[in-house]
Amino acid sequence: MIGIVWGNRPLYFVNGAPLYGYIGFGVIDRGTNVLQVRPTTLCPLNCIFCSVDAGPHSRNRQAEFMVDPDSIYEATLEIARFKGGGVEALIDTVGDPLTYPYITYLVKKLKRNPYISSIALETHGALLSHRLIDELDEAGLDRINLSIDTLDNNKAKILQGTKWFNIDKVKKLAEYIVKETNIDLHVTPVWIPGINDDDVIEVVKWAYRIGAGKKWPPATIQRYNIHKYGRKVAGVKPLKWSVFWRKIREIEKTTGLRVSWEMHEWKMEKRKRYPCPYRKNNVAAVKIISPGLFRGEYIGVVAKKEWLITVYGGRKEIGHTYYVKIINDKDCLLIGKIMGEI
Numbered sequence: 360m361i362g363i364v365w366g367n368r369p370l371y372f373v374n375g376a377p378l379y380g381y382i383g384f385g386v387i388d389r390g391t392n393v394l395q396v397r398p399t400t401l402c403p404l405n406c407i408f409c410s411v412d413a414g415p416h417s418r419n420r421q422a423e424f425m426v427d428p429d430s431i432y433e434a435t436l437e438i439a440r441f442k443g444g445g446v447e448a449l450i451d452t453v454g455d456p457l458t459y460p461y462i463t464y465l466v467k468k469l470k471r472n473p474y475i476s477s478i479a480l481e482t483h484g485a486l487l488s489h490r491l492i493d494e495l496d497e498a499g500l501d502r503i504n505l506s507i508d509t510l511d512n513n514k515a516k517i518l519q520g521t522k523w524f525n526i527d528k529v530k531k532l533a534e535y536i537v538k539e540t541n542i543d544l545h546v547t548p549v550w551i552p553g554i555n556d557d558d559v560i561e562v563v564k565w566a567y568r569i570g571a572g573k574k575w576p577p578a579t580i581q582r583y584n585i586h587k588y589g590r591k592v593a594g595v596k597p598l599k600w601s602v603f604w605r606k607i608r609e610i611e612k613t614t615g616l617r618v619s620w621e622m623h624e625w626k627m628e629k630r631k632r633y634p635c636p637y638r639k640n641n642v643a644a645v646k647i648i649s650p651g652l653f654r655g656e657y658i659g660v661v662a663k664k665e666w667l668i669t670v671y672g673g674r675k676e677i678g679h680t681y682y683v684k685i686i687n688d689k690d691c692l693l694i695g696k697i698m699g700e701i
């Protein structure tokens with residue numbers, strides 16, 4: 360990894376394996392036919408509700424990452440092959456995939472692969488342009504999951520924490536995607552209770568009106584959530600899941616428009632997981648390779664079977680190897696605590 364400075368923090372380029380085990384970049388397998396593909400952590404926006412504290416105004420991030428396109432392609436292919444094909448590559452990221460300079464190259468490569476059945480990406484749309492949309496269409500992108508949270512330009516600037524963000528432009532480009540390309544559009548507003556209650560309904564009505572959902576569902580309302588390092592909207596508590604789902608049913612009843620979907624409607628199914636080489640409570644030798652995305656975090660490589668791990672536990676030296684106890688292994692996104700230096 361070589362770092363250059365992006366904003367106030369270093370940007371590391373990640374080249375080669377391993378690309379499994381870390382939430383910030385690489386490939387994530389959650390036991391279905393959808394693989395999360397994360398080639399970049401960068402984002403140009405500063406959404407006030409951002410659960411991953413992305414963007415230029417981030418307070419908790421200490422580093423950013425970008426992965427070599429051939430390396431992330433190989434890592435995606437390895438798991439897609441293991442799963443037997445019919446896999447969706449969902450380029451979702453802890454930032455915005457459109458910051459990735461190799462995005463059309465990556466889509467094109469994935470599209471040519473027989474184990475990948477569809478390619479989608481998630482974005483707030485700030486970096487979309489007619490030219491980029493045409494290039495992505497030509498590269499074979501199947502779907503854009505567009506997260507816009509209001510149709511009001513002034514409100515969008517506040518929600519996205521960015522004065523130059525122009526929701527009118529994003530709307531026009533979204534309509535272009537639906538009408539002029541083979542790319543499908545799925546619209547996914549984040550609902551922040553008390554802040555954009557009516558807006559999310561207007562966004563959903565607009566998505567249906569313009570013809571989103573050519574092959575996949577047209578719209579989903581996302582629940583505002585709080586994460587340890589994420590940004591919180593002052594005075595707003597996330598709805599309990601039971602309350603959220605009750606309100607979603609009410610919205611569906613009053614509008615007559617569906618905003619929640621079953622797995623099969625996403626062409627999603629459970630699949631065997633790529634084998635996870637480590638389990639909770641294992642103690643392993645871990646070489647620290649860089650600072651992690653967030654302050655207090657390091658990224659290490661578990662020495663025996665090359666796998667990434669997030670490491671906590673005080674200031675550590677890059678290049679040194681430590682004994683680490685694995686304290687979390689959910690979806691094989693390993694988190695460990697330093698026990699001592701080797």
Ligand code: SF4
Pocket residue numbers: 402403404405406408409410411412413414453454455482483
């Ligand atoms: S919510 Fe998405 S678009 Fe907004 S700052 Fe976070 S990563 Fe960027």
